[in-house]
Amino acid sequence: MNLPLQWQLATIAAVRSETPEVKTFSLHLPDWMRHRAGQHYDLRLRAADGYEAQRSYSIASAPETEGQVQLTIEKINDGEVSSFLHEVAVVGDRIEVRGPIGGYFVWEAALGGPLLLIGGGSGVVPLMAMLRHRAAAGSRVPTRLLLSARSYDDLIYREELDALAADGSGFEVFYTLTRSQPSDWHGYSRRIDAAMLATVAGPLGRTPLCYICGPTLLVEAAANGLAEIGVPANRIRTERFGPSGS
Amino acid sequence: METEADDVNRAMMLDGNAVAGRFAALFGAEMTTSLTECASCGQDHMMGALLAFTHAPGVVLRCPSCEAVMIKLVETPRGVYLDARGAAFVRIAR
Numbered sequence: 001m002n003l004p005l006q007w008q009l010a011t012i013a014a015v016r017s018e019t020p021e022v023k024t025f026s027l028h029l030p031d032w033m034r035h036r037a038g039q040h041y042d043l044r045l046r047a048a049d050g051y052e053a054q055r056s057y058s059i060a061s062a063p064e065t066e067g068q069v070q071l072t073i074e075k076i077n078d079g080e081v082s083s084f085l086h087e088v089a090v091v092g093d094r095i096e097v098r099g100p101i102g103g104y105f106v107w108e109a110a111l112g113g114p115l116l117l118i119g120g121g122s123g124v125v126p127l128m129a130m131l132r133h134r135a136a137a138g139s140r141v142p143t144r145l146l147l148s149a150r151s152y153d154d155l156i157y158r159e160e161l162d163a164l165a166a167d168g169s170g171f172e173v174f175y176t177l178t179r180s181q182p183s184d185w186h187g188y189s190r191r192i193d194a195a196m197l198a199t200v201a202g203p204l205g206r207t208p209l210c211y212i213c214g215p216t217l218l219v220e221a222a223a224n225g226l227a228e229i230g231v232p233a234n235r236i237r238t239e240r241f242g243p244s245g246s
Numbered sequence: 247m248e249t250e251a252d253d254v255n256r257a258m259m260l261d262g263n264a265v266a267g268r269f270a271a272l273f274g275a276e277m278t279t280s281l282t283e284c285a286s287c288g289q290d291h292m293m294g295a296l297l298a299f300t301h302a303p304g305v306v307l308r309c310p311s312c313e314a315v316m317i318k319l320v321e322t323p324r325g326v327y328l329d330a331r332g333a334a335f336v337r338i339a340r
Binding site: 005040042056098099101102103104105216217220237238239240241 | 267
């Protein structure tokens with residue numbers, strides 16, 4: 001695929017709060033191109049004095065959503081790009097983006113499964129694109145998502161995930177809350193470990209196709225845990241976004 | 247011996263996906279699924295799977311098998327410096 005990767009001016013068409021720290025920005029693109037679930041866009045801010053800041057953000061929307069992309073972005077303390085987007089940017093503003101980018105951390109319905117998705121915090125974003133694509137494509141590939149967050153209120157897309165899990169298409173979701181849990185919590189309450197992975201991955205057989213996205217240390221722990229329970233390395237794809245994103 | 251700096255570097259580590267945009271702009275092709283071979287240990291990996299250290303003036307990509315430095319990329323106002331002496335090859339898709 002030899003395509004020139006050009007910067008273009010996207011217009012913010014909508015902003016939606018997902019959690020106190022996370023917002024979804026719907027961008028209208030003059031040159032929209034169908035993406036593959038798991039890909040990202042680069043976003044660039046430029047000041048009048050020439051200073052530039054650039055970050056990569058995963059696409060949350062399904063490829064089937066035409067003409068626009070949704071980027072779900074966590075506000076990082078001292079993060080100059082995410083702070084601008086959360087506190088300054090409003091509907092109608094224009095920002096420079098280029099994409100879609102990447103081909104490694106990508107899932108398409110044709111790749112099949114069974115599918116094991118593991119996300120930490122806003123690492124769920126590219127996995128959500130995969131799940132939305134799976135639903136839009138009518139795929140019934142057995143799929144399980146293990147999502148780790150600090151607290152119940154930090155679970156991004158919770159209502160949509162629960163609805164997807166109830167639609168009878170073979171998708172199940174598991175949550176683990178590492179910092180605080182509601183009093184009636186029935187999910188996991190610890191960091192992802194090999195025992196948790198064995199329970200969640202077990203019914204998917206010995207060689208599920210695995211996608212892990214989250215903070216670096218979570219990705220390391222999950223990838224090592226999967227190796228421990230015997231998942232072959234060539235079935236595991238990872239995307240790390242640093243200590244707490246940027 | 248693991249030092250505190252090693253821990254910090256480890257926590258800041260990304261992967262090849264994080265520099266996909268820069269490589270795509272440079273090579274005119276999607277590079278994260280491009281195969282590359284570590285010149286130190288001989289293992290083949292896709293570029294997206296390399297360990298990426300981006301919190302420096304340049305980008306350093308290391309082999310996920312042996313952690314040897316494979317590729318360094320530094321962008322300056324006058325041009326882009328690409329040091330790939332740690333890679334036996336990088337396959338750029340047609």
